[in-house]
Amino acid sequence: METTPPDDVAIELFWAEARKVVGLTRLDVIVGTSDTASLTPPAWSFGETAEQADELVGLVLAGDRTATSSALGEWEAEDEDLPRPGDLAIVCDGAGLPRALVRTDVVTVVPFDEVDAEHARAEGAASLDSWRREHRDHLTAAVAPRQFAPDMPVVLERFTVLHPRPPRP
Secondary structure: OEOOOOOHHHHHHHHHHHHHHOOOOOOHHHHOOOHHHHOOOOEEEOOOEHHHHHHHHHHHHHOOOOEEEEEHHHHHHOOOOOOOOOOEEEEEOOOOOEEEEEEEEEEEEEEHHHOOHHHHHHOOOOOHHHHHHHHHHHHHHHOOOOOOOOOOEEEEEEEEEEEOOOOOO
8 A cells, every 4th residue: 555645734733743842943032933943844754655654664763763765866857955964854654644853964875885784774674685685676666767786876864853752772
């Protein structure tokens, strides 16, 4: 089953709560509302199916997933800017309901065959080999009709969950 698009009303309610909880509105009375606090961040789900979205957001909330990756060609095809450190996003479950506010911390672009085991673990993969098996087809499909190449550029993102905070180990 495909993921449901984000629910706009639920996103706005989640954002109103999250920006207060993480302190994005503390200085409003002195300096005015900042872009970060006033603009609703983009909302999206991990994965291709509702089941994947639920599983992956569960890993995020548990603190077991602090990274993601995508094909650079996908960003180029959609003429979108790459994420930048400090960017906020709302991660939804498979039903399109908001579950986490995340902040991008680090963004790098590396060839597929240079993604390391540390990044694979940060995505919740059991090993670098399993990450490569899982991502090879997904990343190739994202830039179809191009064929897979070991030097295919991959955008690696590291993020922090701001709200709700994952449980402490």
